[in-house]
Amino acid sequence: MNRVMLDTKGRPIVVVTGMGLITPLGQGKQDNWRALTGGVSGVKKITRFCTDGLPTKIAGTVDFVDIPPLSGQGLALELATRSATEAIAQAALGAKGSFPGPLFLATPPAELEWTQRQMLYTYDPDTEGTGYARMLAAARTGQFQEMYGLFQYGSVSDHLADQFGTQGQPISLSTACASGASAIQLGVEAIRRGETQAALCIGTDGSVHVEALVRFSLLSALSTQNDFPEKASRPFSKNRNGFIMSEGSAAFVFESYESARARGAKILGVVRGCGERADNFHRTRSKPDGSANIGAIQNTLDDADISIQDIDYINAHGTSTPENDKMEYLSLRDVFGDRLKRIPISSNKSMIGHTLTAAGAIEAAFSFLTIETGVIAPTINYDVPDPDIDLDVVPNIKREAPVSMVLSDSFGFGGQNVCLVLAAEPA
């Protein structure tokens, strides 16, 4: 192998040749980037279900996708299908229904929702029994095979593997809010091992349904600023008060640099490094000394074999929770020191909310678009700075600036932290 195609650690360089995006801001990279750099918010009042009695009535739902009966599983599958279609079309790799590499999918845990339970419960009015016994009796009729095929943990990846013809067993994964980044990391590792020349990596999430909203509400994690939905997500601000649940998907075609060049593919960027570290302090909070977040950031810089001087933009996790934004700042300051003041850092979640399982992937896509266009998307709703968070958050308005190396952070519930270094194609 041509040594130019290996990184400083002797591993195949991993490049991006196709990307697809769908978020509350719209479908496709173009619409999304225009809205994001224009400071447009995709957060709105929830119309999908009744929100009476719920403290949070706003979310970043993807409302322009119609798949009755709606379910989190069905929506996750549809969003992933659309983003993967865009990515594969751009990469022009493989053929219809045949992709020359494995699938790594970050997708939410599968579960039946109240629509499905209602269908089961009311299937046969003459069934005796109540509760689960009644639903199990309905299942045993054999009339719910389609539901079976959509609501297993592996269902979304099975459907995608069938549709896109990926190679071998797909891997579905969840590391909470870091999942999208983990999917990218798995694809990168497989290419670095030389197992494959290409990988399809997708993050998807369509889970704004009532029980999911209630769960986060009961943990006091969500913003309750229902009257002004577009202003509710305010990362790094003094008056931030929780995150906004949201939906979307991003997909990537990754290839080894060598095989991408050999076939004359357009190269959108490079995944220079991936790093992770698990926290062992608390199920929803980081260790106060930030050592797990710091460890993840440092491991990522080490994996990319770069120094803090080389990063010229940070795509923040920036959830708009009191806890995360402060911890993220302290951890970054620990690693970057005084340099941090000169690095712009913005949170896409200020506009699209928290796309949960998809976030790490969606925000990596936005990072690559930053590199490609030389425009940094803003952190909107930054009206009241937090004096304890001394960051250049690119407040409210986009900024034009050349960017060639991005650090993208994802710090997950349950202590799984993953960061990525994303770069321009080598000169």
Added chain:
Amino acid sequence: MNSPNNEVWITGIGLVSSLGEGSAAHWQQLTTGAQIKPVLERSAFAPYPVHPLVDVDYSKQIPRRSDQRQMGAWQKLGTYAAGLALDDAGMTDDTTLLENTSLIVAAGGGERDIDVDTTLLETIGGPRDEEAVRNEILMNDLRPTHFLTELSNLMAGNISIVHGVIGSSRTFMGEEMAGFSAVETAARRIQHGQGNLFLVGGAYNAERQDMLLQLDLGTILWTDEYAPLWERPPKGGGMITGSVGAFLVMESSQHAQKRGARAYARLSGIASGRSDRRPGSVGQMAEKLFAALGGHISGGPLGVLSGASGIEPATNQELAFMKGLEDKGYELALRGYGAVLGHSVEAHFPAGLGLAALAASKGAFYTPFDDSGFERPSDEGAVPILVTTWGPFHGEGMALVEKVN
């Protein structure tokens, strides 16, 4: 697959099931020479028989009550089995090792609150059949931290908190093949120097109506009079699930030797695929995978720990493949381990691999698990050992376990 420095060794086994806890208990139960009687709970979840977990004193691995209260049965089972594996590998409380340990958990999800579900279901078709009413019930009746007991990636989170495993942490989902992919990914990373110490596995709590429902939407569960594994296909086939916690410590040979770890066996090959399950294709895939693993063994004794589920047509297809191996001159000692542990979905392959590693280390093999006639006694021990796990409808995985040289 292996270079001399980066062989994949299994250096710790943590196994809990209806048969007992720990590898010694399982070895004892499964090698008596008399055919084992599976431990079954037939009435609590009728018409579904399940293999119920033995009584476990969770405080032995999860000492703090506050930690136990933050978990449901599923997460406790996995966290317990993970602790057993770490103990078995001599890693407990060794912060240097634990900080370097990569964790891969194969997970479904934690238990729903059945009482809240039942309350909500009872509103349907009645005077309180309104979304606003159900919203109120959810907000008032759900314990706020219940979500954390359900969340798929929090088994890994709890293992990190309770046992201090903080190198890296990933959770794979996807039923049987998630358990397989977790092991396969760890093995490939060890082989290629992307990590040298892994804790890998999963848990399954079969004693739950929500999980029985999720599976039986596909009518894949056995509901008739009990029948041994290999006898179910002629009657339509079906799976009997079992509560199992199964974690393994997988380590590069170099790392294991350096720290003086005891190795049960080496994983000399692992391969997976995804045939389209059209007639003939799964047999072809099985042959391809076996060739990838077993190219260096030609005929002779071969132990088989089959993860066959009892579901048709996959079970009979696997039997046909086994018969094909016999026709090629392999002297098979076939054991369908789902028959004695129950089928444990995400934990299923790690459990089978653990049993294989245990047998390899003992130089002996298991008594036949049933009297169907497909499982023949093996007096001399049977190594190498082939371990299989196929998804009911998608995915085929096989691994080869051999002695450490």
